[in-house]
Amino acid sequence: MWRTLNMGYIQDSWDMPYDLEDMCRHAVDLSCGQLVGIKVGSFCTDNLLKYITGSSSELRYLGLLRCWKISDKGFSEAAANIPLLEELELSYCSTTQNFLEAVGRSCPHLKSLKLRSEVYWGDNPFTGCDLSAVAIAENMPGLVSLLLVGNKLTNDGLQAILDGCPDLQSLELWRCRHVFMEGDFGRKCSERIKNLQFHYFSDQEFEKILEDSGYYDYDYDNDYDNFGLEYIDD
Secondary structure (H helix, E strand, O other): OOOEEEEOOOOOOOOOOOOHHHHHHHHHHHOOOOOOEEEEOOOOOHHHHHHHHHOOOOOOEEEEEOOOOOOHHHHHHHHOOOOOOOEEEEEOOOOOHHHHHHHHHHOOOOOEEEEEOOOOOOOOOOOOOOHHHHHHHHHOOOOOEEEEEOOOOOHHHHHHHHHHOOOOOEEEEEOOOOOOOOHHHHHHHHHHOOEEEEEOOOHHHHHHHHHHHOOOOOOOOOOOHHHOOOOOOO
8 A cells, every 4th residue: 555656637726625735745654665656746846746755765656747836956856866766757847858867867777758748838849959858868878668749859869869778679759740750760760669659740730739729829928938938930
């Protein structure tokens, strides 16, 4: 009992009748330091993540879902407390390459990384960016499995990952619109990776996601720094 906890799909809201932070702390206490896996949702804060990782040195799996309240510093400090971590799942969190670098330095046993992002997040969703890919390549050499969703990496970033993670056996890419698997590069990836899944993401699909998200409708003259969006003038 209490060695694994899943509160990932319990999202914070104004009408929530319970204090989710207190509930999570109590559950962590019940594990008596033997917690090996936990997933938490949007109610998680820097202080709660610090409490979880500070009380759970045996943690092997950490999953964070829509944890916008956690800062880059909070992520990095938490990573330092869980050196035995083997699996990390970050879904739609405000993570940067600095946190990925910190995880790589602090968690040498990391074997699996799942990193999901919204395709319209970042300074400019229309251009590629390899910062996170390089952070993975340079700091997570032991990765065996990698899932990237909505990442802005390019072929150069993917090549860096292939070079920096020699043990990588499973690679899955969803909505990574700046990666192209045609020709020699695609063939090399197929030969290099035992389990390669690449889901083609068309320009039409990308535009539809931007429209559905309200990206084009928002008033970008107002401050919207919390979501890292920037007005793009065509």
